Each structure stands twice: as C-alpha cells, then as structure tokens.
C-alpha cells in the first residue's frame with residue numbers, strides 16, 4: 519500500500535507529521551514496524567480521529583506525536599520522521615531510562631482513568647497541581663478547580679474535590695481526567711480510547727463532552743477509538759489505520775458517505791445499526807483486506 523499524503527495543508531498547522539516511522543525492537547531480536555510513513559496535518563482547533571482495528575498502530579502514532587513514547591525495559595523504540603513538529607517546534611522524545619516529559623501545550627487523556635490518576639491524592643489536589651503549573655494558585659486555583667469540574671458536568675463538586683479516584687464511579691473519573699487535561703490550557707488534547715471503559719450511553723456522553731469542550735476552548739483534539747461511527751459524527755477529519763499505515767485520511771462527513779478505501783468502507787459497514795435490518799451477514803475486515 520502506498521502511504522496517504524495529505525492533499526490540503528496550511529503553512530502553519532498545529533501539528534505536522536511527515537513520513538513518521540515507529541519501530542519496536544525487543545531483546546529477543548523481534549522487530550516490528552508499528553507505524554509506517556504516517557503523514558498528516560492537524561490544524562489549530564481541529565478535531566481528528568484515528569480509527570482502525572486493534573494493533574493497527576493508533577496508540578503508537580498518538581504517543582509518538584506527543585513525545586511520550588520512549589524505550590523501556592527490553593524494548594527499543596526507534597522514531598524517525600521527515601518532519602514531526604508541534605507549533606512549529608520539533609517534538610522531542612527522551613532516551614531510555616528517562617521519565618518521559620510532557621510536550622508543553624499537549625495534554626493526554628488515557629483509556630483507564632483509574633491508572634492515570636494518582637490513587638491516593640484527592641481530585642482537588644491533582645487539579646491544583648495542574649493549575650499551579652499553568653500559573654494559577656491559591657483562591658483562584660480553588661475556584662478554577664470547581665469551575666472545571668462543573669464544566670465537565672460533575673455535580674456536588676465540593677465532595678468530588680475531596681474524593682480520591684476510587685471513591686468515584688468510572689464515568690466520573692473519566693470526566694475528572696478530562697477536567698485535569700483541559701485545566702492546564704493545552705492547545706492539543708490527545709484522547710486514547712477515552713470511551714472504551716464506559717458503557718455505550720456513557721461513551722457517547724464522554725465523546726460529546728470532549729467535542730463540546732474542545733470546541734468551546736478552541737483546543738484541537740486527536741482521539742483514538744474503535745468506534746468509527748462515533749468518530750465520524752464527532753470529528754472534522756479521520757485517519758484510518760491498517761497495519762501501521764494511514765490507508766485513508768479525509769473529511770469525516772465525506773468518509774461517512776464516500777470512503778475510497780475498501781478497509782474504511784468495511785469498518786463503516788461492519789457496524790450493525792438498527793436502521794439496517796435487511797442485512798443477514800456483516801462483512802469481516804479479514805475478508806475485505808484479503809481481497810483488496
């Protein structure tokens with residue numbers, strides 16, 4: 519497959535990715551090219567989704583563009599790119615053994631809020647630390663912490679601020695994660711499977727919240743999900759990944775109706791909907807890729 523190269527580009531995108539390769543090498547000599555020749559631009563305030571089946575390279579690509587992907591244990595990570603810039607500056611990943619550093623201006627929401635949050639610190643203290651990093655302290659920080667919890671739709675904020683993560687439900691924790699991520703004033707929010715630990719109705723609510731908040735704050739969103747229909751509905755552009763490559767990249771509305779790549783069409787078609795009661799058998803992705 520030949521790599522997809524973006525058709526339109528502005529002179530100053532928020533994030534520019536050109537020819538990005540990410541390779542994992544493990545101690546036993548196994549070598550895996552997890553991302554191959556990825557190229558796309560993300561504009562300020564734009565919402566983009568990365569979709570594709572498990573193992574297609576979505577998380578690897580997203581972590582590489584945040585600078586958080588580093589060699590660990592017996593696994594070597596090799597990142598190379600013709601261009602990988604955020605706000606015009608190169609994204610830098612740290613070497614083996616170093617604690618990965620956050621790229622200023624980029625915040626990340628991970629799939630499992632329970633693991634991502636500090637389990638022993640009250641939510642209010644975790645929010646205060648992020649606000650302090652952004653220059654807001656004291657009374658202003660206390661007000662801002664309550665404000666952010668309200669912005670993500672939480673009620674009884676005084677109780678939530680005093681609670682440890684284990685005292686909250688999964689849906690509440692995910693909202694706290696989103697509040698913490700946005701409280702630092704990022705220009706890009708990367709959300710890796712933010713809805714997969716939630717049931718279908720909570721997942722839709724979390725995606726709507728991410729869309730609405732990033733739109734009102736003017737923050738760009740890069741969201742990873744298996745749910746292509748939810749992504750097509752809530753984002754401006756979608757990158758479809760298969761076996762490490764972006765096989766199709768384009769406007770979400772266009773892809774929903776006129777996807778060009780057979781894999782994208784199959785991803786859309788293999789989701790059953792209540793509206794389509796006529797279909798007997800849904801296509802499988804393996805069938806599509808073996809015949810394309």
Ligand SMILES: Nc1ncnc2c1ncn2[C@@H]1O[C@H](COP(=O)(O)OP(=O)(O)OP(=O)(O)O)[C@@H](O)[C@H]1O
Nearest residue numbers: 542550552570571572573574575576577578579593
């Ligand atoms: N630390 C690692 N060491 C070796 N291989 C890895 C490592 N992390 C990921 N991989 C491999 O890289 C490929 C891409 O993985 P990645 O997690 O990026 O895919 P994904 O599309 O995000 O999958 P999922 O939807 O299941 O999270 C997979 O084949 C995976 O096994």
